[in-house]
Amino acid sequence: MDLDRHFVSGSIPLLVMKLLDEKDLYGYQMIEELRRRSDDTFHLRAGTLYPLLHSLEEKGWVTAYEREASAGKPRRYYHLTEQGRAAFREKETAWNAYARAVGQVLKGGACHAGA
């Protein structure tokens, strides 16, 4: 990724699965889409994405199919399975809990209001 590479860990699958939750995409497209949606904050590397997609496929979270493009190499589209969608929801919830907790500490947790 970029920015500060040390905030990244684990959130890349989350972001990629979010894109696939909306519609099928091919790899290169995900890189561009992620860059666009994050206002140029995320620069996902090909060397990071493709192995990730293969690992998602092994887990049964995505399936892949090839389709010819009007020009250039055929594109490999990825589709999020039902299992993948469930995994995504879980990851999303976990991220929200995590980000909230970090925010809470950074806010100056000295006083933490109960409920």
Next chain:
Amino acid sequence: MDLDRHFVSGSIPLLVMKLLDEKDLYGYQMIEELRRRSDDTFHLRAGTLYPLLHSLEEKGWVTAYEREASAGKPRRYYHLTEQGRAAFREKETAWNAYARAVGQVLKGGACHAGA
């Protein structure tokens, strides 16, 4: 850490430095404090914290001094230097940018409002 260990990377130094930005603490205390402030979300491990503190010391971001406790082993307190405070502010800004970008993508970035 815990929760989902794959959201953690890089945020531990941030959280630890946040605690030290308020006052000097010893290691064991940081573990307890972080757990408390995050409502039991963060379970920082001793094997993670102490090597981290040593690396912060090497960078000149913290200094350490020993002080006797009323009982038990003497405690090693850590103090955030001016340099450390500057580094913390930077990390905090980077985290906020990162978390915001993730949130933006998760919100359903199809339409991204300019400005």
Next chain:
DNA sequence: TGACATATATCGTTGATCTATATATAATGC
């Protein structure tokens, strides 16, 4: 012809975090 964008893919390295283990002291239980 060479450079560049598109598009997918693999390999070796780095490095943050984890688990396991070690030390020492004080309090608690048997």
Next chain:
DNA sequence: GCATTATATATAGATCAACGATATATGTCA
């Protein structure tokens, strides 16, 4: 008295996500 647990610090080895580098093939543009 002796074992266990909590306090407190510390190191070593393993894991694994992400990185950079590299390889491939095609199409476009100069």
